Amino acid sequence: MNQNSAFDFLHLKIDTVPDAVFWIASDSAVVGVNDVACTQMGYSKIELLSMKIDHISTDYLNISWEDLWSKIRIEKTLLFETRHVRKNGDIFPVEIRTNYVEYAGKEFVSCFVRDITAFKEVERKSKETSRILEAMFQAIPDSLGIIDADFGIQYYNNAALKLFGITQNDYKDKKCFELLHEDAPCKECLNLKTFKTGHLHIAEKYIERLSLWLDIRSYPIRDDQGNVIKVIEHIRDISFKKKSENELKRTYEELVKSEQDTRLSHFEIDRAAEAILLINKKGSLVRINDVACSWLGFSRDELLNMTIFNINPNYDKNSWKTLWKKVIDKKVTTYETTHFTSGRKEIPMEVTSNYLLFEGEEYIVSFCRDIQERKQAEKQIQNAISEIESLKNRLEAENLYLQDEIKLTHNFDEIITQNSTFRKVLTNVEKVASTDSTVLLLGETGTGKELIARAVHDISNWMDRPLVKVNCAALPASLIESELFGYEKGAFTGALTQKIGRFELADKGTIFLDEIGELPLELQPKLLRVIQDGEFERLGNPRTMKVNVRIIAATNRDLSKEVKLKTFRADLFYRLNVFPITVPPLRDRKEDIPLLINHFIIKYSSRIGKKIDSIPHKTMATLQKYNWPGNVRELENLIERALIISKGKVLEIGDWFSESHTELNDDINDLEHVEREHIIKILLSTHYKIRGENGAAKILGLKPTTLEARMKKLNISKE
Secondary structure, three states: OOHHHHOHHHHHHHOOOOOEEEEEEOOOEEEEEOHHHHHHHOOOHHHHOOOEHHHOEEEOOOOOHHHHHHHHHHHOEEEEEEEEEOOOOOEEEEEEEEEEEEEOOEEEEEEEEEEOHHHHHHHHHHHHHHHHHHHHHHHOOOEEEEEEOOOEEEEEOHHHHHHHOOOHHHHOOOEHHHHHOOOOOOOOOHHHHHHHHOOOEEEEEEEOOOOEEEEEEEEEEEOOOOOEEEEEEEEEEOHHHHHHHHHHHHHHHHHHOOHHHHHHHHHHHHHOOOEEEEEEOOOEEEEEOHHHHHHHOOOHHHHHOOEHHHHOOOOOHHHHHHHHHHHHHHOEEEEEEEEEOOOOOEEEEEEEEEEEEEOOEEEEEEEEEEOHHHHHHHHHHHHHHHHHHHHHHHHHHHHHHHHHHHHOOOOOOOOOOOOHHHHHHHHHHHHHHOOOOOEEEEOOOOOOHHHHHHHHHHOOOOOOOOEEEEEOOOOOHHHHHHHHHEEOOOOOOOOOOOEEOHHHHOOOOEEEEEOHHHOOHHHHHHHHHHHHHOEEEOEOOOOEEEOOOEEEEEEOOOHHHHHHOOOOOHHHHHHHOOEEEEOOOHHHOHHHHHHHHHHHHHHHHHHHOOOOOEOOHHHHHHHHHOOOOOHHHHHHHHHHHHHHHOOOOEOOOHHHOOHHHHHHHHHOOOHHHHHHHHHHHHHHHOOOOOOOOOOHHHHHOOOHHHHHHHHHHOOOOOO
C-alpha cells in the first residue's frame, strides 16, 4: 500500500477541519492535505502532494528536517511558529501544531497550520507604539524613570543614566532608593507619597552622593480601576540654579547691611536674570528689581505701592500667613504659583522664597522664574503621552479581540455545505464582500448567520482589521449604548475609567450587530446616525467622533412586520436592508447533515477523548428525518452529548432523541405549531428550567434570551 492510498480514508475528515492540514512522511514528503491547505497556499491538491515540506516552509525552529523529525518522534506533539511561502511567492507567518502518527507500519506527522498574519500585525503595532514612547522619553533632555509599586526600577532614559553615572545593567533588579545608597524609602520619599495619595508630588533635594541639587517630580500611573501601579520620576539638575540663588542671597544680605552700599545693592539685584521681590510680613512689596518690573508690566513706583495680593491671585491674608510661617520654619521653600501682569494676564512662576532677618525686621526674598515655556513643554509631553496611551489602549483592545478569536478553538473558519441553496448564499457573499454596503443576514436561530458574517469580513477590504461583534439581545438595555459608543471616566456611577466603544474599536473595520431586532427603540436613532453619517458621541463627552465602519447586522425576526408594529424604525430598516441575505434552515439542507455530523465528531472527539469510527444507518436516517428547530447549533449540541454517552467507537444518540422527534412533520404542516410543541416537550422534561447545563436552552442549542423570546412569541408559559 503506497502512502497516498494509506490516507484515502482521511480525506473526508481532514477536509472538514477548519485549519490547513498537512500529513508529512518521514522523508518530508507531503502525503495528504485538505482543501483549506490548498486555499491557504494557492496550490492545487495535486501540486502539494508532489512537494516536500522544504518547498513551502522557509524555516522550522532553525534546525534541519532530520533533527525536527527526531524531536517530533520523541515529544510526539510540538507547537511552534514558522513561515510558509505561497505559490505566488508571498511569505506569511503560521502557527503549527504537530502530532506523531504511526499507521500501517509507517511513520507520519499530522500538521494543523493556522495563518497568524493578523495577530502578528497587532503585535507589530504594539511594538511600534513602545518604540515611539521610548523615542519620546529619550528625546526629553530631563531625566525620566518608571518605578513600580515595589520601588523597582523598570526604566531610565539616557539622561537619567548619565545623571546617576550608571548603565542599563546597573539598575536591573534594583530599587530606586538603592542608587542613593539607602536601605529603604525615606519618610520624604516622593514616590512613596505618590503611591499612598495618588497625587503628583514635587520637591527639591540635595543628593549628597551626587553632590547635586535635584528638582524631583513623581507622577502617578493608574490601572483601569484607578489604582496607582507605577510612577514616572521626572528629575532635573538645578544645582546651577541653587548656586545662583545662594550667591544672590548672600550678595543681597551682605550689601543691604551697609547703608553706604545701597546703590551697589540695587545695581547687583538689577543685574539678576530673575525677578526678585522683597516682601515684609504684611505682604507689602519693599524692594523689586528691573526684571520684575519688565515681566509684570508695572513701573517700580507702582509695584512699591502694591502688596503681594495685588499681583498674585492665589493669596489672601490667610494663605499668606501660612506661607510666611512655612518660610520662617524652613528658611527656604520652592513652589509654583502665578502672577498677574498689568494687563491681567497670568504668568506661571517657579518661586524660591528665602527668610531674611535685617535690622530686626523679618522679610521674604522671593526669586521668581518665568516657567511659561516649561509649562508648554510639559503640556506637549502630556498630550503626546495621552495620544500614545490612547493608541496603546486601542491596540490592546484589538489584541484582546484577536486573542479571543484565536481562543475559539476550531470555530468555523470555513463553511461546510454541498447544498445548492446555501452555495447561492456564498455566491452573494462573494458579490457583496468587496463593497462597503451594509449587509442584513436573515434566518432562524442557529443557522450560522455569524459564520456568514465572518465570511463576508474575511474576503473584504477590511479583512486585516478585527471583526467586532455585539449581541444586542445579550446586553441589558441600560448597557447597550455604553457598549456600542463607549463612555468617559465619571460619565455615570461606576464609570471609573474611560472605555472605548465597539464602533470606535471597529473603525476602518467591520462590526457585526447580532440580534439587531432586539435593539431598544430609543437607541435606534443613534445607530441610524452612525450608519448615515459615521458620527456618534461617547457618553459623558460632547465631542462628535467620526468612524468608517462596515456594518453587518443579523436577526431571526421579520423586521418588516416589526416596522408595521412600530417596534422597529422604518428608516433604520431601509438603511440595514441594502443587501439582505437569507440563511436557509438546516431542515432545507438535509444533504449537509452527514457532513456536519462528521465535522462535529472530529471537533469534540479530541476534547472528550473518544474516537468514533462509524454511525449506524438508522441513527443517520433518524437525524436526517428530524426537523431541527434549533438548526446547526442544536445538531452540534446533540453530537457533543452523543459522544459523551457513546461507550465504544459507534455513535449512540441515547433516549434524548426519540423516534417521536422525527414524526412531527408527518401530520402537522404548521412550522410554528411544530416548534411550539417541541419547545413545550423539552421544557416539561427540564421542569421549565431554562438556563444552566441541563436547562432547556442548552438542550435546544439556543441562547437563553432567544428561547425566552420564542416562548413569548409562541405564547408558552408555565401553567
